[in-house]
Amino acid sequence: MEPPFVLLIIAAFCAIECAHGLECYVCTNQDANLGKCLQTIKTCEPGDDMCLSETSWGSVPYWSQGAEKQYYISKRCANNNTCVRTRNKYMGLCTHIWYEDWKCSDCCRGDRCNYYVFLSGSLAQSSAVVLGLCAASVVAMGQLLWT
Template identity: 25%
Template structure:
């Protein structure tokens, strides 16, 4: 087996092993403040030792398509979980909690639901195809 072939096999295996390892000491959560889109809420943050949950808080308001009061999304770490949702017709507030690293990927009450293993698999396949494309 040539060194190049060995590298093609070694890098994806190493990446898969690193993505599969869960950090034992600190929780990591996505973090943002007062954003209008989940796209701007994908910044990983290392939580303190007292934090046990990743939380996502979303709030939106309006009256049908006539009046739009806007949408706000906040994410971060928290020592407690107050996972509640309230829909008062004019105002909708949602809070979701989870306890795995980077588990608050999706927006509360909306957006695509994705798991860390699914995201890791997508990243691995993307990197693998890029590596194969670069090698003659």
């Protein structure tokens, strides 16, 4: 007895999906979530099942009096143990205080899930726009319902 055609298609799809590795955006110490951080994609090694993003805020790598602070963004493939270790390592440093140096990390599961990073200027700006649009939508819907 031959298996139904649908089962063969499902089996083929599963085989392709299993052979396909996780894809993450990768970059190192970029000053914005642009360019390399949004264009460089890596197929992760078999043991890596998460995408890791690290965001830090601080002075330029070399010391200079009155140096301005900026974001540094790094993204890479990782496994769960690396994510937990990195998160625990930076938990005390993840203060988001503008006048102090800080570093935070975040992990996610899924192809290219680390497209966005938290607290980058462009993301924060986009979030404000989205929140504004959502608030305007709620007000508009309220007016429609009560008229």
